[in-house]
Amino acid sequence: MEKRATFSSTTIGLLFVAPMLLLIFVFFYWPSGQALYWAFTLEQPWGGGNQWVGFQNFQQLLADPVYWNSVVRSLVFALASTVIAMGLALVLALFTDRELRFHRAYRSVLVWPYAIAAPALGLAFRFILAPEAGLLSVINHLSPGLWNPALDGTDAMIAIVIAFSWKYIGYNFIFFLSALASIPRSLTEAAAMDGAGPARRILDIQLPLLTPTLFFLLVINITESFQDSFGIVDIMTQGGPARATELMVYKIYFDGFKGLDYSGAAAQSIILMLLVILLTVVQFRFIERRVHYK
């Protein structure tokens, strides 16, 4: 879509976009380029020269089972939390849209989780899911040792997935709700007159018309699960126990700032960047074809 009426002064136009461009150059393009450069060099921490090493940093990473562990964990985390957060949000939004009794109250409250900072809900869930206090302590009272995220890797993973999904239910819910609101009422009413029950209308009208939103949220949820998870992991598990919850972004932070391995962290950043871009592109190319746009 293009505007017919435009202003001709190039100088003023550029002046308007200049502040944003300057910030993006300094804090986006420059660091991204720097990461690319560092990934191919061996950088001494805190200055002290560097040396071109080609793909050595990447070879080292790809041969390292610890790194592969973090990749696999991140993918499992992304998949599990996206399915839970989107599935629950979709069901809740579809039912709220039916304007049953209290739907306004549901509408308001279900959005709240998104307002909570990842670390704050990390701390809240750390307590809620703590084996010796909190909600799940009851389980351990019935059968000691059944639930212990501090010692059991699978339990720890489940804990961070629960915390992360809980937050994104609220986020996805807002988008599903506004997408549902934009579906013309006449469409569902016509279907109802033709004898289609509520379940049929959801399956045959609302869901197909929601596919652009589903697609958009899929991209957002997966991307966010790669980065917004940092606060939750840092507060709840610090990547443990035994690296069971060391997601990619946490490992970058740990290697770069705790281990002062700039080159290794830069190479990991590049792989994570490529992964995020790849996911976005794949989703665009393969999923968009099945999407119904109005």
Next chain:
Amino acid sequence: MVERTPVFDAICQAILFLGLLIALVPFAIVIIAATHDIRTVNTVPMPLVPGRDLFANLAEAWQRADLGVKLFNSVLFATAVACGKVILSAMAAFSIVYFRFPGRSALFWAIFVTLMLPLEVRIVPTYAVAANALAPFQAILDTTGITWLVQRVSGIEVKLEWGLLNSYPGLILPLVATATGTFLYRQFYLTIPDELAEAAKMDGSGPVRFFVDMLLPLSRPNMIALFTIMFVWSWNQYLWPLLVTTDPKFGIAVTELRALIPSEFGLPDWNVAMAGTLIIMLPPLIVVILMQRWFVRGLISTEK
């Protein structure tokens, strides 16, 4: 809907109620835990009626996490990021939509790409830039030979330096540098009829006048929405503030949650931890609840 489907409605209500519980139970637990003393909070199962120690716990958490300073910094930081985004995005989108200059679509894509790579994935080099925000310009001067030329001619060595670690600009600027808001504004500007700009031009008003007097007032709902989203988003930032502010004077509230985690071998004082969590999670929640009216209105006013 006019039909009657009592069974289906009952199932919906049950599931919605379950969803409501899922959303509310964590809030309830944080609040209840924050009202008990340390012994009660650790009993199994935790009592579900509030205790009497809320204010003692709040005071303890406030003091332990130094929340007076930290909350002030958080408010300043979140407000500045949100304002920066709202203003700079509006300007950038105006330029992209309303001007025709060479390289405009390249510019559009240059800004769009920033959506794909969040700060977290390029955290290490961004930190290096924050240590000296003028490093990129120094490097340009170095590689183009200007540094050398200046030194040859005047004997002065060009050394640009502006450290942003432990400063408010260091906290704020890198978070403003993304395109989220620019796209929201772009979509909105595209829906504004062409006649408006034509009329403005006919009346002899230039682009600046048109922007300030017509576009900005028209985009007030977008501004409020963007401000809310960005305020909540920046309040909840964690990794960047954690790295860039090592001086407690500039620390923000969310990173201070670390100080409240009960240590493994210390007292399990979850009551204080939850009191602190409560204080820190409240401001963005209040903003969302206050602004929800706008969002919900936006949702309902869309044509049904």
